[in-house]
Amino acid sequence: MTQTIERQAGGLYVQTPEQQQIAFPLKHTEVQAKIAGNISRVEVTQSFENPFTTTLEAVYIFPLPDEAAVDDMLIRIGDKTIKGSIKKRQEAQQIYEQAKEQGRTAGLLEQERDNIFTQSLANIQPGEQIDVIIRYSESLKFTAGNYEFVFPMVVAPRYIPGIPIEGNAGGVGSATAPMTQNQDTDIVPDGSRLNAPILPSGMRSPHNINVTIEIDAGVEVQNVQSPSHQIQISYAEKRVLVKLAGGDTIPNKDLILRYQVAGESTQATVLSQADERGGHFALYLIPALQYRQDQVVPKDVVFLIDTSGSQMGAPLMQCQELMRRFINGLNPDDTFSIVDFSDTTRQLSPVPLANNAQNRTRAINYINKLTANGGTEMLRGIRAVLNFPVTDPGRLRSIVLLTDGYIGNENQILAEVQQHLKSGNRLYSFGAGSSVNRFLLNRIAELGRGISHIIRHDEPTDEVVNKFYRQINNPVLANINLQWEGDGDSPIIYPATPPDLFAEQPLVLFGKKPDACGGKLHITGIVAGGTRYQNTINLEFEETGNPAIAQLWGRSRIKELMNKMVHGETKLGVEAVTDTALTYQLLSQYTAFVAVSDDVRVNPLQGSVSVQVPVEMAEGISHQGIYGSVAMSIEPIRACIMPAAPHVTPDTPEFLTRTRIPKKQKKKNRPSPGAPEAESFLSEPPSGRLQNKEKYSYADESLEDIDLAAVNFASRIAPVVHLKVVSVTGLNEQMIALLTQYLEAVSLHTGCCGDLVFELQINKGRVRQVLLDEQASTFKEQAVIDVIRRSLISWRIPQLLTTTVSLTVRVQT
Structure with missing residues (x-):
């Protein structure tokens, strides 16, 4: 029988007569994905269970793909299923809080970033299990005949720069406390919502995950493989069923599944759909570019390497190996330079270096001496490379960023690139690790008119580097222009400005034609060397089409609108995103799903507990690199059964939970073993990687x-x-x-x-x-x-x- 409940560093502990144990309200995640052609439809079921003798609210911070169009959420209580409805975010929060106070079971699904989400589930009865079901559509990544399906499983700790805001939403921090990873700041006002409590090294959560993927490509599927997980593969005619192997169910890394389809690569795939909102289409175009291998333009490459604490160990070693191959793979007439950043920014040379044996040796020695520690002050590094001196204006400047992207101020970085990347320059991103921030890496490459590459910390690097150089050395399709021929208005297409295309990279467009009248889409461009490219696509809209196409267009429009607000939110921009999200029933930063039971299920006057779900550290990430030497010395906080919500005041325990103890007090005030406030077993999202700032x-x-x-x-x-x-x-x-x-x-x-x-x-x-x-x-x-x-x-x-x-x-x- 439970005697006491203690909240320690963001997690709840149960004290029994035998031992103290961590409370894990999330028991299991089940993922079922169906892939048809270029589109995946995914259902995620999260099973929560209340291990206490009092009512529970569970809060879970988790990832989904950054391009996912999330359009459905339900909660299942026994044999009863309650469908969630999409609302403006503030309205959904109010509905959820009111339901919680009334004793109704309620679920609230919110988006913090394109790839970070929060699931709140209130009023789970003692011993009860409740399932939350989330559904989304996504367009698969497709390059040179290879399809890739990715399902992220954990949000790695995010570094939060800036000045802490007193009295922030998470209740973390104080005027005298050191800056932590898990509090709101003037740069990241929602920083407290980005990090879940992390389990310490060696401790395993009972939460496991199972994934089933059904591939129906219409043709034979070949070379199904996963660099991240052990998988089981079965074939039935032209369908393939993929499952995780029994020993690989810990949710601590991205699932990456790659496969090929039989036959020659399709040059153009068009998917369309029509409903009361109009006609929608998705176009996947792979131009058959003809180029000569000797048409290689000399380039100037500036490498920017993240050497902050989260890169410690395997990630930095992988980046170093990538860098060595990058340096040795440069063309003879190229120039290069290296900048690395953490708290401070350092450089190999103040000007670009010629690619000769002496400079390559100098660069390799510099790379080999890199170490990882400190905070991820990425803005300093980005500014350093965007302003790096140019000694030969005739060269194409290429910036190559290597990072895990574990920051909370993504928009600040994107705004800097959007505003200050010089015309004609390119920015490419490489993420090395098991659970990198794909949202940042993908978006920074898009705004930088480049390509993003993700490589696990344990994958071979040679083919990745060779492919990268093949792409940037070979001619691209530039100055892409779209013209509509047909009745009615021209379609609304995203991205509004099509990017330049690199070799083996498809052009992916999402369009909407409000009147759903068919016609022709003419695509023109210029191949390097001045050759003109032209292609015409016939478009017809049918009501029997895939309904996911409309959702993906809505998601693409939201992405385009959000890109315009990386400098800061605007009234018109927020209204446009909100209207689009409501029209297409999509989750966004300004909308949320809320589901509420009809009946009152618990006594609202009785106490309850609220707990954040503790999560695994991402595979390959060093606890010491994130937390520093104080990783396991977080002061426990006593908080406990809470009074009913209507009676909460600033003096009640709710306002004391997850409060940060000032660093100087930790050792002096730490209780002895066996004391009522036992030493914490959960790491509050990070207090390491502090920085010295001017x-x-x-x-x-x-x-x-x-x-x-x-x-x-x-x-x-x-x-x-x-x-x-x-x-x-x-x-x-x-x-x-x-x-x-x-x-x-x-x-x-x-x-x-x-x-x-x-x-x-x-x-x-x-x-x-x-x-x-x-x-x-x-x-x-x-x-x-x-x-x-x-x-x-x-x-x-x-x-x-x-x-x-x-x-x-x-x-x-």
Whole structure:
């Protein structure tokens, strides 16, 4: 019988007469995927169980593919299934909280990033099992006749840069605590929602996973293999059934499945569908480019290597091996340079080096001496390579990034590439590891007009490097143009600007024609050397088509809209994403699925516990690299059976859970073995990889000057200006006075003047969202807008307000 329940570093422990044990509310994940041609339809079933004698809420942070179109969620209680409905995210949260307070069982599915999701399940009765079912569609990656299906299984710890926000949502951190991985900051306001508690080395969760994949390619399937898992393969006519082998069910790495189809590669595949929303299509085009092997243009390659703590061990060794092969695989007339980053940024040489024996030896020695430690300050590294000196303007500059991508400030990196990558330059990304951040790696390559490659930390590197050089050395199809011939309006196609194509890389387009009238799509481009390319695709829309095509178009539109907001959320952009997500029943950062039982299933006046599901460390990742020497010295926190939600106050245990103990107090205050507050067995998402930062003061806060380089540069030539609050609605007079005082203390360096109009979403005393009204604003200097955004996010509100605020400020000399 359970005697006491203790929350320690983000996980719940059960103290029995025999021993203390970790509570694992997630028992099993079942994945069933059906692949038809280029499209997969996947159903994920998560089985939660309450091991306590009191009501449980389980919260699980987990990954899905970054291109997945998630369009369905259900919860199953016994023989009863409750279908989730898509709502605006804030509305879904309110429905969930109300249901929880009423004693109803409720499920809430939210998206934090394109590849990070949170499943909350409230009011699980003692001893009860409840299943959550999630369904999504995805377009398979296809290159040179090879299909690849990927299912990610764990979110590796994300590094969260920035200044901690006091009183953040996760309850983590304090004004005196060291910066941790698991708290909100002015750069990553939702940082506390990205990291789950990680099990220490050597400890195994009972949570396991089973995956079944059915492939129906229409033709014979060949060379089915997985570099990540042991699999069992069975064949039935032209269908293939793949399952995980019994000994490989730990959810700690991406499942990667690759296969080929018989016959010659198809040059064009068109899938279409029509419904009340119009006609939708997916086009997969593999241009048969003719090129001469001797048409290799001399290039200048800048390599950027991540040497932060998460790369310690196998990932860094894999990156070093890749780098050695990269250096030795360069063409004789190429030039190169190497930059590596963690807390600081270092370089092999201040200028590009000629590709000769002496410089190759110098580079190999530099690579061999690299070590992994410290924080992932990727922005410094990206800025270093984007501004790396050019000594020969005639060369094509190629930037090659090698990283696991374990950061929470993805948009900050993407914005830097989007704004500062020079025309004609290319940025390629390589991820080495078992569970890399594919969202960042894929998106940075797309914005960088390059290609992303993912390689496991234990895969051979020779073919990966050879393939990469074949692609970037060979001519590409550039200046791609699309023209529509037929009745009605032209289709809406994404990506809106088709990327340049590399050898063996298909062009994948998703289109919508509201009137569903057929026609012809003419595709033209220029092959290197000036040869003109032309292809015509006939399009017809049928109601019997695959319904996943419409969902994938909606997902592509959301992706395009989100790419336009990497600098910051805008009112029109958020509205457009939300409208698209609601129309196509898709999960997004602004929508969520919520499912609620009709009946009251628990007594809302009785206590309950809430716990985050602990997860495995990603395979091959070093605990020491993530957590440093304090990996196992996290102070336990007593929290326990909570009062009913309506009675929660800042003094109740809910506000104490997962509170960070200041670093200096840890050893001195650690209880002795056998004491009531036993030493933690769970690692709170990381407090290692701290960084030394150069800082400057503004508005009584410290901000990294590296993140505001443009502002600092401007300060040398621009006058000091101040903000003037023009109007505020949604706050009382006292709060308006406090906000005015706060903002008018901010000093900015700019030579521009103008008005900025913001909409602030305030929830429980925190500014959760800052939307810029671009249409109503006249000030356009992005670096200054970024500073003002971060100021607003960091505003410390003395009341637990929940409101929407309209704010107009004037930047004036």
